[in-house]
Every structure is written in structure tokens, then in C-alpha cells.
Amino acid sequence: MPHTFFQTDFTHDPAAECWVSGAQGHATFPVQNLPLGIFSVGDGPRRAGMAIGDHVLDVPAVAPLLGEDAQAAARLADAPTLNALAAAGPHPMRALRCAVFNLLTNEPNRPDVEPHLYPAADCTLHVPFAVGDYTDFYTGIHHATNIGSLFRPDNPLLPNYKYVPIGYHGRSSSIRVSPTQVKRPSGQTKAPDADAPAFGPSKRLDYELEMAIWIGEGNALGEPIPVGEAECHIAGISILNDWSARDIQAWEYQPLGPFLAKNFHSTVSPWVVTLDALAPFRVAQPARPEGDPAPMDYLAHDVSAAAFGITMEVYISTSRMREAGDEPHRLSSGPMSAMYWTAAQLVAHHSVGGCNMQAGDLLGTGTLTSGEAGGEGSLIELSQGGKAPITLPNGETRTFLEDGDEVIMTAFAEREGFARIGLGECRATIVG
């Protein structure tokens, strides 16, 4: 049972006191979180860091202060990506997180550690992994139903949906880290009443609110990962914005799926939150609606704590809002548990035919829409396919994204008796 591998322990003690300035009670990166990322300062080398409050800890630099296992992990972290550390599986990452927790909660370590803490504002964050392959799933059943209704009104949810964790391969090369700019793509589009397609900038540019699941230890080609072991192959999670040009997609996607509609850019948040940090926030996978088929054997596992109690939010900030000093406006909010399939099921399915997963592979959950009003994970849902513009507090309206719009995604986990931990932000601005 993998979730018994990920148990609440001393690192989740809400009373733990952290000596790092400003970190105590930090709403996103308290000492109970300690997510990993890749950072650099000035012209310095890229290496692994851990977010703590408003600082970044230089992980390789504190290696000499750590015990044997954690020190070995910190040395793997002395690299421009997290791939080598993640490839070593969950034990080194756990040893590292536990050891750093001890460093940062024991005041006597302060003189040795403090020189290796950098203000986050002085750090440049990078894509945390060299992404070998990026796969985007489609686990948000409410999103799949909503989108299906727009593309195939007669047939929104296809017959395979409740048997197959539907996914497709995405583009690795265009993954960028938050904060960034996204250039509006051009491509072929065809109006329903036009005889032929036209070429030009996408007029239906949209975001997709997803979570990113990062693969840690991989598998050999031809040797599937059993669903019961799958979580031990997950290095952690981030936030993912899978930008989509809906008009390009509608014209190109048959019969082989989305291509240029997606591959111009995907944005990830910089911090990888481990399943260890998320242990207190595990929840049961929501029960399947009555009448739905049970998962097939290779996907069947104990789901009593297989989902994550994470709240995801999307905000928009238009050029006009920023000029007026307005706060970003929240467009939607919903739970990560809107996934019809668990993270473990995605890993098991992906590898069941023999496909080899590698450290740094990125699995997107697919757009997560809650199924309740205010929980739509994309503008195409909020605006009902562009037919019902939404109105922002300053009177501006949107069906799809305009140049200058900044999209900000956040995610966090909260539970009574535990410190709140955050995933940070995934933020990008559209440019023409």
C-alpha cells in the first residue's frame, strides 16, 4: 500500500519552530513543506534548492552538515536539474527533507546554515527537471464532459473514458517555468461556415488548470510499474498550465489528437512538493458514480487515501487591472480530487504496455474542473465555449485571453492541526 509508505511524521509537527527569518507560519513554504527546485544566483551555477519561507536554501552547500544518506542525496542535488536525485527513488529525497527539517528547526545550526540561505527575490528559478517526455492526461471528468459537449454535442464522454485513463503525448521542448511570457501562437483555423481554413493568430487562447506529477525512479522498457508501487515512482507535484489554442485545436485534432494547439508552450511552477510533505493531506479518492465500471485489475488499488486534498485556484490580471493597481481577480477554485483516476493509476496505466518512464518525465493531470459553478478549470468552460463572456470587476469582459492578460495559478493544502503548505505559483503573461 503506497500511502502507508507516505505517513505523517515529525516533519509535519505544526508546533515545530523554524529559525529562518519569516519562515514560521509561512502560508506557502513553512518548514513542514521544503519543496525542491533548481535555482541560480547571478551568474552562479544551477543547483537544487529548497524553498523555506521567503528564502531558498542552497542544498549542495549544506551537504557537509547532513548525515550520510541525506548527504548523498544533497550531492546528487548538486546538478542543474533534479533528475539524478529523483532517479534515486523516494528514500534519498526523504532523508534529505528530514535532515533539512532538523537543520532548520534547531537554532544551534543557524551560524553554519544561514550563509547558504538566499532571499528568494535574489534567485532565478528554472524548470526543475530535464523533461524527457511530457504526457498530458484527461482525468478531470467534469472538464472532459464540458469540453466534449462543445466539440461533440451528441457524444460528450466517449465510451472508453471510464475504462482508460485517457492521455496523450505532449511537447517537452516548450515547457517553461513560472514566471514567464507566452507568445500567442498562429495557426490554421476554420470557421464552421467557412469553405476553407484561414491562417493567423489564435483568437481562442485559453489556459488549463492542471497539476504536474513528476516521475522519480523509472522502469525498464517492457517492465510495467504495478499500481501498488506506482507512488514510489513519483518525485512530487507542481502546478501546470497547459495553454491551449482552442480554435487551432478544433480544426487540427482529428484523428490523431491535439498538436500545434498545445505545443507552443506549457508553464510549470518552480517548486516540486514531495508526497512526503503532502502526507497529512491525503484523502480518499471520490467514489465513482453508481453504475460506473470498477477499474480493471491493473488499475485496482486501495484508494482510501490515494487522492490529495489540494485546492487549486486561477486568477487573472489584465493590463488595465495592473495599471489601475487592482488585485488579480479569482476566476475559479476547485479541488485536485476532481481527478477520475488517481496519480498511481496514471503511472500504472502509462507503463502497462511496457513504456519506460524516466526521472523528470512530466505527467499532467488534465484540466481539473470541480463540477460546481466557480470550479471551471479553463475559460472555454467559464465562457461556455465563448458564447457567454465573463465580466471582470472593472467591467472588462473576456471569452478567451487577450494580449497583456496575466494568468496566475496557485494551489495549497490545509487541514486542521497541520501547517498549511503551498505549491507556490504558476504565472505567465500573454504577449502578441
Next chain:
Amino acid sequence: MPHTFFQTDFTHDPAAECWVSGAQGHATFPVQNLPLGIFSVGDGPRRAGMAIGDHVLDVPAVAPLLGEDAQAAARLADAPTLNALAAAGPHPMRALRCAVFNLLTNEPNRPDVEPHLYPAADCTLHVPFAVGDYTDFYTGIHHATNIGSLFRPDNPLLPNYKYVPIGYHGRSSSIRVSPTQVKRPSGQTKAPDADAPAFGPSKRLDYELEMAIWIGEGNALGEPIPVGEAECHIAGISILNDWSARDIQAWEYQPLGPFLAKNFHSTVSPWVVTLDALAPFRVAQPARPEGDPAPMDYLAHDVSAAAFGITMEVYISTSRMREAGDEPHRLSSGPMSAMYWTAAQLVAHHSVGGCNMQAGDLLGTGTLTSGEAGGEGSLIELSQGGKAPITLPNGETRTFLEDGDEVIMTAFAEREGFARIGLGECRATIVG
């Protein structure tokens, strides 16, 4: 006009004499070819080699014998992949090929060069590039029509086909080099008359006869490659077998395209034949059938020499055939010019929305079926969807591949007045 960049020159002289034992008049790797690959000998390092006859030339080892530009290229080739060399664009690769041609056609160089020639039988060949992203196109219009008829009898060729070079993202991690074994994948399949899917080994395992187009110099995110410059971003071509589990594909592919049906394995041939070597074999892109739309502006280019006069063949060798000492049996043969879109159009389309291409990216042409009997690029076409088994010379029949079947693909270019050059082989055996 990129094909004016790729002109016939002294390296195509059919009368050139090569001093390498057995290379003169070699049907695949004469001195007029000089394809690049990655090889190793014993426990030695991986580095770039050039195929010459039945030998492999150690390219970095002869660097000191070359002129300045070629020497710089040979030093980039001192690496476990061709990525760095290819990323430098077409000029260094051209300088290298010309310089090696001179080395191997001037007898006085023999004492200095011969120690760096290895019998091909003593070499291990590797995947020539670290493949960042793999994209499979669908340019074989006869294949698309044949397959479309099986999956969508009422609607074989979708309305976008003649406007959009249809493609989708594939899986990089499972690309392997010939010769290799392919493990039969298991997955969900659903019989048309079944209420629910079943799980088990694919019963409709197939090959797909394709060409691999390797990207050389890439482009920055957001900066498309114009079609007129696209060929200068191609490092060369190989043979590609895009294995397909037709039964898994039929159940999973809607709405986001093929996934597990393809990602268990793709096999490439080891040698990368440059567009320089192929200069004499350029042919006009076949005229579009009357009534077809013209390519849109961003895809419009001079196609008078934009296709390649390459013949592709597929052979099968079953376990029983090998036990009996029978020669492999040719299943089909057809031209690479069965592509509805040119290689340049594929590169331009892929990047037109801003997607960044990187050295080592692999573009598959899609299955190339000639449109004439005997030119089918897959078993699903040869066996008419499995309804019409084919009979082999020894009396065995096949609809799809059986365990133990070896599939051998070859490709070559021939033209009166020029040396025949080959792509080599893409060879793999199915294991259960």
C-alpha cells in the same frame, strides 16, 4: 531555395575510387554516402562514426587529419550522441563529409586512416541522437485513406487532411536502435460486440514503414522556421518502424489520439544519411491531385526537387523461415515520395505556432504506402484489417505479427550515373 543549397558535387562522382577494402561499389555505404552514426567498440566510449563499406570510421580519431572546419566538426562528433554536431547546422556536417570523402579517396592517407577503421561486425551501434521530442506525422495519403476506411468507413480522409500536415507527439524514451527485440505490449482492447474491454497481450501487433527525419539546428521558442529555410534544419534521415498495437489503438485513441498503442517501442536504423548525400536523388514532389487545395502560404515552397527518390522495402522472416534457412520474404516496396507533404513542410508546420525544435528531434513521416498493390506500408493494410490473411512462400499465413517474427526494413536511392546509396536496415524481432 533550399534544394539549391544541396547540390551534386565532387562527393557524388560515381567514378571516385575508395581505398577502403570492400567499399568500392558497395551497394549501401559507398564513399558517396558517408552517413553518420554513434558507435562503440567493446567497452570503449560512444562516439560518432561514418559507415564506409563494411567498416566504421572513427570520426573523432581522424580529426587531426582534417582541415579546420572539418576538424571542428569532428571534435563536435567526439560525443555519445550526434546532437552537438547536428545543432551546429549543415555547414560543419558538409565540411566533415567532404573532408572524409577526400581522406578515403586518396590512397596516400591510407596508413594514417586505416587504424581508425573498425569492421562493422565489431561495432555496437546506438541511437544516433538523444531524442528530445519525437513527432509522428501522417503524410502517407494512401495509408491515411486505407486506415481511415477501417476506423471510419464513412469518413476515411478527414476534411483537414489536405490543409494540415497532421501529426502528433510520440514517446521519446522508448526509441531503440536496430537490431533489437520488441516485447509485445499488453493493454485494454474491446471487441466490437463486447460489453466491456478486456486486458491482455495485443493480438493485432503491426509495423509501420516510415522514414525518420532528424532535426539539426533548432529554433528559439516563438520563432517559426520559414518553409524556405526548413531543409537547412534537417540533419539527415533514417528508417523508422513505428510499431503499432492496432487493437489497443482502436479502443483508446478517441478523442486525444494514439498513446499506449504506440509508446511501447519505436525502432530506428542506426545511420543518418545526410541531405548532401541525397542531392542526386531529389525528385519533384508528386503533383497534388486535381481539385486539391494549394498549400497555405506558410507551407508554399518550390517543390520541383523537394522530394527524395528513395525506395523503401519491408521483409518478414518468421521463426519457421529462419529454422528452415529461408531468405526473408518481401512484403512490400514503395517510394518515399508517397508523402503528401514535403519534409520542409513538416518542419515549417511544426514550428509555425512557435514550437521550438531542437537538434535530435525525430520527425516520422507516417506510414508510407504507395497506392499500388504491393506498396502497403503496414500489415493492417496488407491483410485488409485482418480480414484477408496473407500467405508466405512457406505456407504460413499472417494477419498481424506473431512472436518470433522478424521485420526488416530497408531503403535505398538509385539513379543512372550515380552510385547507389542505402539507408541500411531497421530490423527487430517480436518477443512475447
